[in-house]
Amino acid sequence: MTTRRAALCSAITITLIGLGFASLVAAATPTTAQAEVEYLLGAVANSGCEFNRNGEWYDSQKASAHLRAKYNALVALGHFATAMDFIEGVATKSSLSGRAYLIRCASAEPVPTDQWLREVLERYRRCASAGNTCASWLRQDAQG
Numbered sequence: 001m002t003t004r005r006a007a008l009c010s011a012i013t014i015t016l017i018g019l020g021f022a023s024l025v026a027a028a029t030p031t032t033a034q035a036e037v038e039y040l041l042g043a044v045a046n047s048g049c050e051f052n053r054n055g056e057w058y059d060s061q062k063a064s065a066h067l068r069a070k071y072n073a074l075v076a077l078g079h080f081a082t083a084m085d086f087i088e089g090v091a092t093k094s095s096l097s098g099r100a101y102l103i104r105c106a107s108a109e110p111v112p113t114d115q116w117l118r119e120v121l122e123r124y125r126r127c128a129s130a131g132n133t134c135a136s137w138l139r140q141d142a143q144g
Contacts (some may be wrong), residue, residue, distance in 0.1 A: 068134035
């Protein structure tokens, strides 16, 4: 009985170690959604555009940092599954006031941030499905 119990304990331990390792690997490997969100956050940060939150304009770096903080909170709560969840749950409006976020690039009229991000995401997905680097799209996103 003792040998059998020891074998069972060993099997359980090996299984738990394997599951722990698998979860570490999964955590270290970004999913498609995570890669898309990182791309979107980078596009905001590198755009040079201004970001309107609750009536005040912020530069692109502050906008990206704010959206990243909201995104991290959403992930921590387990409410994140796709890049569209990020756009709709994080980048559309203020969680406090409910006011829509706007983005203004160069001399263009402000547009809703979710609209701007959907367009960037669409370009990113077309690029990813085309299997090329899409350097011109990346430059366009980096310039707003």
